[in-house]
Structure formats: C-alpha cells, structure tokens
Amino acid sequence: MPQKILFIDRDGVLIDEPADEQIDAFEKFRLTPGCIAALQQLRDAGFQFVMVSNQDGLGTPGFPREAFEGPQRLLLQILGSQGITFREVLIDASFAHENKPTRKPGIGMVMHYLRDRDIDLAASAMVGDRETDLQFATNLGVRGFRLKDGHHDWAGIAHALTASPRIARIDRVTKETRISVRVELDRACEPAIATGLGFFDHMLEQLGKHGGFGLAVRCAGDLHIDEHHTVEDCALAIGQALKQALGDKRGIGRYGYDGGEGQGRDSAQVDAGAFGDAARAAFALPMDETRAAAVIDFSGRPYFVFEGTFPRAEVGGLATELVPHFFRSLCETAGLNLHLQVRGENTHHMVEACFKVVARALRQAIRREGTALPSTKGLL
Structure with missing residues (x-):
C-alpha cells in the first residue's frame, strides 16, 4: 500500500x-x-x-x-x-x-x-x-x-x-460489456441501476439500499447472447469500486455479520440445526418462508462459500446459477471473504434474501469506527 x-x-x-x-x-x-x-x-x-x-x-x-x-x-x-x-x-x-x-x-x-x-x-x-x-x-x-x-x-x-468521503468510480470496458459503477460509502441515497435485466437491477438496488451506501451501475452488455457476462462483469466492477473506496481500510468495522439494524441478536441468530455449526456466529435475514445468512471479512483475501439450492433454474430472466457466481466475482475484486447460506421454497425470495443479507453485512463491515487499522498485521 x-x-x-x-x-x-x-x-x-x-x-x-x-x-x-x-x-x-x-x-x-x-x-x-x-x-x-x-x-x-x-x-x-x-x-x-x-x-x-x-x-x-x-x-x-x-x-x-x-x-x-x-x-x-x-x-x-x-x-x-x-x-x-x-x-x-x-x-x-x-x-x-x-x-x-x-x-x-x-x-x-x-x-x-x-x-x-x-x-x-x-x-x-x-x-x-x-x-x-x-x-x-x-x-x-x-x-x-x-x-x-x-x-x-x-x-x-x-x-x-x-474523514474525507469514500467515493470511487470504475469504468470497465470489454468486448462483452461496457460498465460504469460509482459508490459513495458515506452517503445513503436511492440506488441508480440500469443493466438491461429488470430482476438483476432489482437485486442490485437491494445491495445499495440495504447496504446504506450510494450505488450507481450502468451496463450495456451482450444480452443477445445471455446474461452471464453482464452479471459477472457488474460484480467485478462493483467489487473493484468497493475496494478502491475503502482505501487502506483504516477505521472500518471490517467484519459484517448482522442481518439487519433493529433486529435483536437473539431473534436473528442462525441456529446450528438450520445452517450447521459454522453459522453459529452468523445472523439471518428472513423473507417470508426464506432465511438467508451472511458473514463477511474485508481481509484482502478473496474467498467465497455458498450453501443453498434454488428450486428453479431461472427467475425473472436471471439464471439462478449466476447468483453464487455474482458473489464469487464480487469477492475476487473486493478482496472479500464471504460465507453465504440460504434456505427456502420460493426462488424469488431466496435470491432477494441473499442480496439483502449480504448488503446488511456490508453495511456493518464498511462502517467507520475510528481511524485504527483493524488488523494486527498492519496491512489489509
């Protein structure tokens, strides 16, 4: 650094x-x-x-x-x-x-x-x-x-x-997509999303809205082929913007595991029977019959673990196999360690809960808590 x-x-x-x-x-x-x-x-x-x-x-x-x-x-x-x-x-x-x-x-x-x-x-x-x-x-x-x-x-x-504002803009241009992403971590505002995929736009809106930060994404992708490149490249660009806006990460919470502000830990805590012993420290976000849990660490070491099975192969024109792929790509460029788990019956609810719970964990992890670096290594 x-x-x-x-x-x-x-x-x-x-x-x-x-x-x-x-x-x-x-x-x-x-x-x-x-x-x-x-x-x-x-x-x-x-x-x-x-x-x-x-x-x-x-x-x-x-x-x-x-x-x-x-x-x-x-x-x-x-x-x-x-x-x-x-x-x-x-x-x-x-x-x-x-x-x-x-x-x-x-x-x-x-x-x-x-x-x-x-x-x-x-x-x-x-x-x-x-x-x-x-x-x-x-x-x-x-x-x-x-x-x-x-x-x-x-x-x-x-x-x-x-205490300068943490703002970043990323322009990513390939033969498959043209993407512009802007994040403003210290100002909550309405997301501005346009990717050509209505359901995917709705999911990215959850990321900014429940993450408590400004998020604007514009993408022109090769949707005449399929949605894969648009979803993947948007994730890569958003992750890169998060990493750039965080800078050296001094003062951040670093870890995120809360399913939402206002939820008590007892009521939101994931039970081991639902998600296994590894989730005891995680917190869940419910959406009707669905429950999703996320724990994250801005460690600088990209790693993604996903547990869950979607009942349908597609929802709103988005292949559900691209949901974990989105978060894996986000982790790669953000330097993020993310464990994400979901269970439910309604595919729409399950996908949306994934984006919401990751957003709430991000809100906690990026929050400023001082000026110290949250690492004994002296580098994140």
Whole structure:
C-alpha cells in the first residue's frame, strides 16, 4: 500500500512562533494548541511525518546551532513520548536572498519523495503557517493547509485528512460489456441501476439500499447472447469500486455479520440445526418462508462459500446459477471473504434474501469506527 506523508513546518505549526520569529531559547518554547491530538489521529490514519523547516541563518553568530538544538530536542522528545515520530527532519539554514532550491517554497529538500514510487503524493499533505508553505505544497503536488486564525486549526486539518468521503468510480470496458459503477460509502441515497435485466437491477438496488451506501451501475452488455457476462462483469466492477473506496481500510468495522439494524441478536441468530455449526456466529435475514445468512471479512483475501439450492433454474430472466457466481466475482475484486447460506421454497425470495443479507453485512463491515487499522498485521 502506498505511503501517505504529512509534511509539517515547525515554527508556527508545531511550536508557537515568537515575535522575533526565532526559537533559540527554552523560554520561547510552547506547543501549538491541539497539535498532539491531531498528529496522533493522523498517525492512526496511516500518515508518516516529515518535518520541513526554514531556519534563517542557522549556524551563524546571530543564530548559533546550539541555541536551536536544545528546543528542537525537547520538541522531538515531547512528541516522541506521545508516539509521534518523524520519518525525516529536514532543515534549510539559508537566507531568503540566497534563493537556494532547498529553501521553501523550493522543494530541493524533498526531491527524493517525488522519485519514490512507494509514496502516495495524491493522499499526502503539507501543513504550514505561511503562503510559502502553501506554495511548497503546490510545487510538490500535495494538498496544502494553512494553520492560522481564519484558515485552519489542527482539529480541522485532522478531520479533513481522515474523514474525507469514500467515493470511487470504475469504468470497465470489454468486448462483452461496457460498465460504469460509482459508490459513495458515506452517503445513503436511492440506488441508480440500469443493466438491461429488470430482476438483476432489482437485486442490485437491494445491495445499495440495504447496504446504506450510494450505488450507481450502468451496463450495456451482450444480452443477445445471455446474461452471464453482464452479471459477472457488474460484480467485478462493483467489487473493484468497493475496494478502491475503502482505501487502506483504516477505521472500518471490517467484519459484517448482522442481518439487519433493529433486529435483536437473539431473534436473528442462525441456529446450528438450520445452517450447521459454522453459522453459529452468523445472523439471518428472513423473507417470508426464506432465511438467508451472511458473514463477511474485508481481509484482502478473496474467498467465497455458498450453501443453498434454488428450486428453479431461472427467475425473472436471471439464471439462478449466476447468483453464487455474482458473489464469487464480487469477492475476487473486493478482496472479500464471504460465507453465504440460504434456505427456502420460493426462488424469488431466496435470491432477494441473499442480496439483502449480504448488503446488511456490508453495511456493518464498511462502517467507520475510528481511524485504527483493524488488523494486527498492519496491512489489509
């Protein structure tokens, strides 16, 4: 997973800047309000930190290096005690009139980040207190935030970088289908589905509606042959969009097993006699005589298990053999582990219950619960 970097100015951003704009004594040292809590939130959201600071004339008689080093060590010690460390500390000691490329807004000190393919500059940002810091951000190609009254504070910056909307659009074009999918995970809205298959449209509407996220799907497929390519490719595109919108998956619930909000666990719990011992931790969704159960894990490891037999080979122009195939294809591109079980007598009810129960499990799994990564591996 590409690494996000937060480039941070020092004076006026981490430390309040005194009137003489030079922190050369401990008496001048004071942390900016809210910086520690915000940096901890950003750290937990996957950011690494790089300090980038202009220190005019550092090392000259007017600004001896030893006068700088004491407050600098104190800053690093305080932040380090709170779990905030820096990938690099980059200091330019030149004066403005020297016009050195290493002095902000020049990016000479950070050129190696432009060459590093493991760095996600599109997701990275710069926090500074001056216009030169914003120009530095523009020159580097990252988002810029100005920490100053009337602009941004630390809490607002942390929120903007960690709570941004999770939106993705996927366009998939093959010789068999042309598909456009858009998902918006943090906004519930009416699904907009058009695949040329009325019953399949109805099922995808269940996925978005009961999943609690925005879902739009447009597909022009080779239905003159049959519905297979349309169903399969829509699943692949939706899975890809889910994976892209989730990003590094920090803060998500990850697991989904609830058959629906408002249903108590006792009433919705799957009994082992109905679905076997493996389903004891699952929850069911009823639809008349039908009961479906789903458990999911956004583990990054695609795996699909299906238990159930449909009484009819076709419903609404959709071959029922394509129902498990849809979910298997969804798992492949979403990096999803899904166990799905269904029993019933009415094929329409059984298929619809499958889509609804997977949707409700997705709702739980994609829900934001903080900023931490739900894995001991450090990667999902």
